[in-house]
Amino acid sequence: MSVGPETVRHIAKLARVKVEEEEVAKFSEQFSRILEFFNELDKIDVSNVEPMYHVIPLENVLREDKPSQPLDVEDALKNAPERKDKYFKAPPII
Numbered sequence: 001m002s003v004g005p006e007t008v009r010h011i012a013k014l015a016r017v018k019v020e021e022e023e024v025a026k027f028s029e030q031f032s033r034i035l036e037f038f039n040e041l042d043k044i045d046v047s048n049v050e051p052m053y054h055v056i057p058l059e060n061v062l063r064e065d066k067p068s069q070p071l072d073v074e075d076a077l078k079n080a081p082e083r084k085d086k087y088f089k090a091p092p093i094i
Helices: 005-015 021-042 073-077
Strands: none
Touching: 005 021
């Protein structure tokens, strides 16, 4: 599969990347080689391979959700850069 200069310019426009004219031919060749590699991968027989979503079997390890005492207001606010009374003070957002 060959990627032409117009396709390279279109991809660059979509990616909002400025591509100089002398780079277009180089990228065209590189994109074509990448697509050829994907075509090679398509030839591999994976009919007996179980799909996987992650290379390492993962399991969410969550603690049991038990009610507990909330943080004291002073403890919660002790590292706040700014506060007003019992609340965090943040800059206005308009």
